[in-house]
Amino acid sequence: MTRQQLIEQIREKRSFLCVGLDTDLNKIPEFLLDFEDPIFEFNKQIIEATEDLCVAYKPNSAFYETRGVKGWESLVKTAQQIPNTCLSIIDAKRGDIGNTSAMYASAFFDRNLSGMSFDAITIAPYMGSDSVKPFLEFSDKWVILLALTSNQGSQDFQFSKDLGDEFLFEKVIQKANTWGTIENLMYVVGATRGESFLDIRKHAPDHFLLVPGVGAQGGSLEDVCKYGMNRDCGLLVNASRSILYASSGKDFAEKAREEALAIQKEMALQLEKAGF
Amino acid sequence: MTRQQLIEQIREKRSFLCVGLDTDLNKIPEFLLDFEDPIFEFNKQIIEATEDLCVAYKPNSAFYETRGVKGWESLVKTAQQIPNTCLSIIDAKRGDIGNTSAMYASAFFDRNLSGMSFDAITIAPYMGSDSVKPFLEFSDKWVILLALTSNQGSQDFQFSKDLGDEFLFEKVIQKANTWGTIENLMYVVGATRGESFLDIRKHAPDHFLLVPGVGAQGGSLEDVCKYGMNRDCGLLVNASRSILYASSGKDFAEKAREEALAIQKEMALQLEKAGF
Structure with a gap:
């Protein structure tokens, strides 16, 4: 999915x-x-219940790997x-290293090899x-690079101050800006x-910017928009647990939709406020 | 495998x-x-041909993931x-983040969940x-944390100099020393x-220290030992391509053994020199 297509989805869905x-x-x-x-x-029903309210889905590989081969099968499907x-x-x-990252890229981008063709992958910059x-060499694919994460451990290194008086997360962005473009590179920015x-x-x-940390992890959508939105919206705000586990009953998909709809409505307001 | 058991293996195998x-x-x-x-x-034959000459095996997950579900099956086996x-x-x-790292830990450490029970896992510190x-909470398991890698990109951030006048990779080691002990924590240190x-x-x-970058990636074993060995040896030196692909014929396992044996002999010399 290209940047333009993503922006169009945001415009249409108001989300x-x-x-x-x-x-x-x-x-x-x-x-x-x-x-x-x-x-x-579960994923299939969640997707069917929410696909008109969101512009992105983000499986976290850890949750699938933890179940071994079975989990990997669920991830591919x-x-x-x-x-x-x-x-x-x-x-x-x-x-x-380069040749290994190329393997990871084909693992997640090349359907012929792995059965999976994601549009984007999160990457650690260390x-x-x-x-x-190697991930940026695929056309119409995205790298979403960790810059500033929302966990407590982000304090350990991401806020290391360089001699040039900049935090490590700022240096990561500056360097990475020279590797990719706004058409194939996003950043993970925590919202706390x-x-x-x-x-x-x-x-x-x-x-x-891909923003975790709204919803169960805390963080205010209004603040994120106030400080983070740009003229193309420029934000993907993630919610996981609050939507997935809105109900533990047979109505889980319906309740997930209600939760997603509540967030979408708030997002529509923010987009309107920004004149988007 | 405990630290003591690892040291005993090194002592016995002179490797x-x-x-x-x-x-x-x-x-x-x-x-x-x-x-x-x-x-x-291939892996089975390589292992059978070399297990008395080495003290560790290290599958790289990328090479398995790139083949999707099939690759994950090969990894488990x-x-x-x-x-x-x-x-x-x-x-x-x-x-x-914590709950996700816990999932990764069970993916690779908990045989009951994933079919795999590795002794150690490499981790990125960002x-x-x-x-x-979460990885350190498993008993008799190891975290091998990236400190200084051998690729060119290591220059981008690992050598960022902190206000305290230390490189990022030094800060990573200092911090991580407070999280684990010499019984459950190693560092990846490139050998170029x-x-x-x-x-x-x-x-x-x-x-x-786990040292990549000897063999096909370059780096001198003698130098690594001169500057890196401690009284318990304190080194695991990796070789991949030079052993795995020593021959592309039916004799691949035999040739792999010859290559591993040559390295083992050099290691035995270094251990002797160090009085180990």
Whole structure:
């Protein structure tokens, strides 16, 4: 999915919601356990219930890998279930030396090899340029690079201050801006402190930002929009648990839709306020 | 595998070799393609041919993921094939917020859930403490944290100089030393420049270090030992391509053994020189 197509989806749906498919066998409704692939069945119903309200889906690879081969099967089927009107993001936080990153890229981008063709992948920046560039060589695919994360551990290194008086997360953005463009590169920016977006937007005024940390993880949508929105919206705001586990009964998909709809309505207001 | 058991293996085998199972379907001997699972068959024969000459095996997850569900099946079988006289390392470079890292930990450490029970996993440090700690909660398991990698991109951030006048990779080691112990934490240290080990050993005199970059990637074993070895050896030196692809014929396992034996002999010399 291109940047232009993504912007059109946001415009049509009045939403910049990303639904995180962090699907946990211990949290899905019990009746689904009778299905052959409960994880996939859950995801399928969640997707069918919400696809007109969101512009992206983001399975987190850890939740699938933890179930071994079975989990990987659920992930492949889930990838194929995401409609092409939504950006499909694999939240994998990979990154390795060049030839290995190329392998990860084909694992998630090349359907012929792996059965999966996600539009985007999250990447960890620690190993630098050659760990990121193999992903950027695929056309119409995206790298979503970790910049500032919303967890407590973000304090350990991301806020290391360089001699040049800049935080590590700022340096990551500045460097990565030279590797990719606003057409194939986004940044992960945690939402626990809205003002952080000011620092981010100094370095990446036009990039899309993927924002975790709204919903169960806390963080205010209004603040994120106030400090982070740009003229193309420029935001994908993720919600996972609050939508997925809105109900633990047979009505889980319906309740997930209600929760997604509530967020979409708030997003529509914010888009209107920004004249988008 | 405990630290003591690892040291005993090194002492017995006169080797600190780690064989990297970066197994690529395009590089293995053609006759193996007739097997039901060529990747696993290759790994099995490599392991059988080298297990008395090395103390660790390290499959790189990218090489398996790139083949989708089939690749994951090969990985699970390979994990189960590694003998318990060798440290089994999954080179996965994972790292995410706490609850997600816990999922990754069970993916690679909990056989009951995923079919795999590796002894150790490589982890990327960018997200900080809570991304690493869930792995350290497993007993007799290891985190091998990226500190200084051997690729060109290591220059981008790992050598960022903090206001405190230390490089990022030094800060990573100092922080991580407070999260784990020498019994459950190692560091990845690239071997392209032997003197780098002096900086590492300032901060981690007693830890084991996993050293890629010897063999096809360059780097001198002698230098690594000169600057990096400690009284418990303290080194696991990896070789992948030079062993795996020593021959592309039916004699691949035999030639792999010859290559591993040559490295083991050099290692035995270095251990003797160090009075180990």
